[in-house]
Amino acid sequence: MRRVVEYLTTRVLRSRLGVALGIAVLVLGVVGVARVVAGSEEGRSPLPGGAVPPISTTDAEASDDGLSVVEEPSPWTSPGAPEPTEVARSFAEAWLRHDGVTAARWRDGLRPYATAELLDKLARVDPAGVPAERITGEPRTVPVNDSLVEVIVPVDTGELRLGVQAEEGRWRVDTVNWQRG
């Protein structure tokens, strides 16, 4: 017995193989203990609200049931009618002419370039509250779809962002957003 122990300690455990075995035992032990403490992965119930097996109404093979065509917006203007950027600039100029005008005169200036809905939203507005004086740069146009574009007009106090919308190719400003620069 003593010889066996002696043989183990002096030969086997000091050999490379012995050291390797020792390390392997340690590693397995640690992983095992950690597993036991943490609980098994499979045993856990699916998380509430989590994505669980795909439902039968969709086919995993037909991977994408989303949009097949993402068309590039190409705004269309009725022949002879002004382009949206032009309409937006005219609107911005009229919107900025607010000093010493009555509310009625100010809205009359906007009327040719605005939708009826926008004129409604501006019905009780006092033009004295217009927060800018002049256009300071070239308007930038960002198309959204074939009948909606956003025109960003730089003004002295920030940016005027106008939503310009077409009805049969005739453009009118429908939304007015001013942001401080």
Add this chain to the structure above:
Amino acid sequence: MAFPRRWPVRRAALAFGLTAVLALLCCAGGTAAFLMTMYAAEEDNPYALTLGCGTEGRIDVNGELPLVPPFDAQQMRNAAIIINVGIELDVPPRGWVIAVATAIQESTLRNLGHLGAANDHDSLGLFQQRPSMGWGTPQQVRDPVYASTKFYEKLLTVPDWQRLPLTVAAQAVQVSAYPDAYAEHEPKAEAIVSALTGGAGRADGASVELSCADGADIAASGWTAPIPGTVGSGFRTASRPSHNGVDIAAAKGTRIRAAAAGKVIVARCDPDNRGRLSCDVDGYPGKGGCGWFVDILHADDVITRYCHMVRKPMVKQNDTVRAGQVIGLVGSSGNSSGPHLHFEVHLNRDRSSRGAIDPVPFMRARGAPFTAEG
């Protein structure tokens, strides 16, 4: 001659000690690391996170307040005062979001004095109220509590204000020359309200009880679940890596609601893989396309998409919609083997798949999770 005999013993002890220490460091450290990563994984797991929907009571405006970038402590304090006044007046949390968004637009949440030549007329204070228009004396409108009180008093007189798009409700009070400016501050206002109140942005917007928005409720954030039901097939899963949205099974004809106020930018039939516009019949797997669908553009350049409607959508291009407005009915048009809603969320106004994000955490963060009761 004790040395030769004692050295081997010391060496053995030293070796043993070192091995023990190293083993302890390695194994105990490893075990600890293992357990800690398990724990961290649980923390990172969005499903394990419980998001609050607001804690009752006023905010301590003199205490340390959480910051929501880019706003500083003074701006957060002004927002806290606005919310506290809302609480005092029994205004439900949707009103706090509207008030904070309005103040961001009007004053960037700074209690502005007279700005000289740059001032618009005689506007002053957090809400840029004008003494000449009967809002109060210059001293009064520069008092944040007075200014907020006046704002809420007028908001409460606006019919159906809780369900109006934010910018419409705000403009009804402010009557400004830029009626559509308030919408873009809605996400920031919601983030501020939620940060200061423990999540009131996710509460039912129309109730002073601060209960989590549920079912067809519209959260104070302005968002609501499009249909009742939980997600069956998730966003970009291992088996469907190009699935850029989530699928929610529902009976044919279930009403689909706009998830938030916005502008319909597309409402049409998506062509199938062979270019046919055949959305009035049930589709099948492999047909291609999302059938009858609607894209809505919301504040902050977020787009939501609703696919596979049973027939032509109830809204058309360029319509303005309210949160919760019915826009169409569940169907199975396009690439579909049964009635369901395929729902997508896109950021940066990017309609392509590059703009798509996982709708589940997005909707949950806004108090509009996908639930069976939805």
